[in-house]
């Protein structure tokens with residue numbers, strides 16, 4: 001079995017234990033707050049959300065359903081993370097196939113770690129001449145951040161923890177948990 005609860009309510013995902021970090025109710029409040037700010041900033045506009053797959057599929061779908069403003073939604077997919085380590089070897093798997101020129105783009109990301117994934121996307125977007133680009137992320141690992149772009153809508157700053165749930169995975173598993181769990185190094 002890939003995921004299971006042991007008798008101390010820890011989650012086991014593959015070979016690692018994780019413990020509760022953030023409950024779904026709190027996640028919901030954070031996403032509502034981001035949506036409220038986007039509604040104010042984009043009143044009268046129709047932004048195009050670019051969710052970064054796979055991780056951001058849940059955050060993006062929650063966020064857009066809380067918005068009052070009209071929007072369009074698309075996804076791009078990069079591969080950058082293997083197991084518990086971030087990697088700077090990025091390959092774009094699904095390209096930008098929407099009309100970007102002159103559009104107000106909001107990049108939606110589950111978690112910003114080194115920032116390398118979004119830095120690549122920002123670079124790729126330039127050639128399509130969007131009217132504006134802003135970034136919404138659910139979690140931000142500020143201590144790991146190595147880029148210099150601004151995060152316009154940041155849900156939550158977290159320490160340099162490895163987390164799963166709410167779209168975030170450990171080797172492909174754990175994305176479907178509604179709550180977020182942190183790696184429990186005190187396992188066995």
Ligand code: IMP
Pocket residue numbers: 052055080081086087109110111112113114115116117118161162163164168169170
């Ligand atoms: P960055 O390019 O280093 O900012 O990494 C961003 C990507 O790494 C995210 O979209 C996630 O897929 C993945 N990632 C970063 N931190 C974590 C984590 O704690 N758990 C699961 N995935 C993570």
